[in-house]
Amino acid sequence: MTDPAPLPGAGGPGGDFAAFVVRRHDDDVTAGPERLGFDELPPGDVVVSVTWSGVNYKDAMVTVPGNRVARTSPLVPGVDLAGVVLSSEAPGLEPGQGVLAHGQDIGVARHGGFATVARLPADWVIPLPAGLSDRAAMTIGTAGFTAALSLDELERHGLRPGDGPVLVTGAAGGVGSMAVSMLAARGYDVVASTGRGAEAPRLRHLGAAQVVGRDDIDDAPGRVLGGERWAGAVDCVGGATLPRVLRTLRYGAGVAASGLTGGAAVETTVFPFITRQVALLGVDSVLTPRDRRRQLWDRLAGELRPVHLDEMVDEETTLAELAEPLARILEGQVRGRVLVRVAGG
Template identity: 50%
Template structure:
């Protein structure tokens, strides 16, 4: 095996640069498992890692990419064998540890998940961190009483990775899903994923910032945050829950205690980065099974090569996309 391969490298010495470059195996960080990467995916956090003021990376040069799927080349850990298909998301991947925008990656064994039966490497990256976050949101909502017979489920940021995956999974499970978006032109796409109704971002905001509004949703998957999250909390039915995982709408949530103390509403924080390994593996098995949408491929916006990746990263930062962008490194 040649020690030279290609990766997207971010540098910030005399000038900031993002370019596809040759890398050697001895430049990869320590870890028990060497992986030939077949697919990765493009996420908003990856875009931030590739701009000077993104506040994601702490050291340079660096290979970003928070998701990857591929085959084991070698392993010093007996849990993994040569040729085994695996996936990895979360932890320090693509943030503090070289990530998936590379033909090869080396990771700590505890970060690696065997690819579950019923899922291909490409499908794992259609999901990626976004799909895993959506699945974790749904599972946490189920643990807090989510049921198809209790009413509508709202999904905000619906054209994003988390939102689209949540719509498709919830629809597969028999829920009536209402998708909220600021892109009215995406209504047909959202319905193709399984949304029964598409509403505007303004409609989600409700009326006038009241502490309590009409009870509209049994639950919500929210990847927006900010004032939108406050409005949603005021509209959740008695005993319902909101699974919150994002901040594109801001970090401040101007809410009151009334939804919590008068309606028993639950605000569930969703963190996919440090999700425990046992839960991570069991949830990926569900994503290959009962949560796997009939139309998973419908989530894909496009598939790109390493050379096309810089433009894809720019597009995700500028919201010039919908659904998922898949990076193809080696399909073999």
């Protein structure tokens, strides 16, 4: 066990630190920068000096009155973070070591990455892979990890480059954009589906061989089965889109489903499953076991690293300025990643 290290700008464990805090007040919510005391951090084995975080839709949702995302108040949002270990009671995580964390209860049921200090269970923290900076890790973030997990699920199911076109729905979004880039880098023939036609040039730049509209997925709408079009698919939408994908998968193909921007209810039939033996592969990036998270992050630092990673950053912000991009994300006005420069924020 190591002794608690001094906190940045706090003079020690008894001091305070900068954070962006969301508080519930009956039917209202307030959100903004505050100073918190070290004793307000939840229990944990590892104390991290946070350097970078990323803004995700879930982070914006916790600022909405009546939301069901935040499970405690006050709450420091930030579902992913990267930084340096200040103190640790866990073997393999040493002071001064670069680390990252995401998923679990971070930023929803316990304080997350929008603070200069985080205290977490050791099992939630993984070493920063060699060759990957803290900023690059947060550019990839939860969205990139989810895309990598989707690709990994498809390849475990047997998908290989050269098998045929791979569809990505919701391709202009965070997970979709990352999936397009990763699949293309692996040599797959990527078909990107989006309802935002203006995003077509960007998606082609990321590696999509073809960009289609939402309604172009299914070549036989209204029928229980369409043509066998896709060797695999990454679905970030759910709702009415997922049944269209299932109807048009090739025999034995799979779709990795991670999103519900199109709705949580899915209405389909058993025919794709019992006549084409397709597979619906669930993708959960929140509770992924630590060993698998480490393996995927090692791949994200290597062959799965998006080629155009720096171009995926829309803006950088600080804790003091964070309220404005959170509001714009809720309004659908943010295209790429928003990074939070936490150290000194």
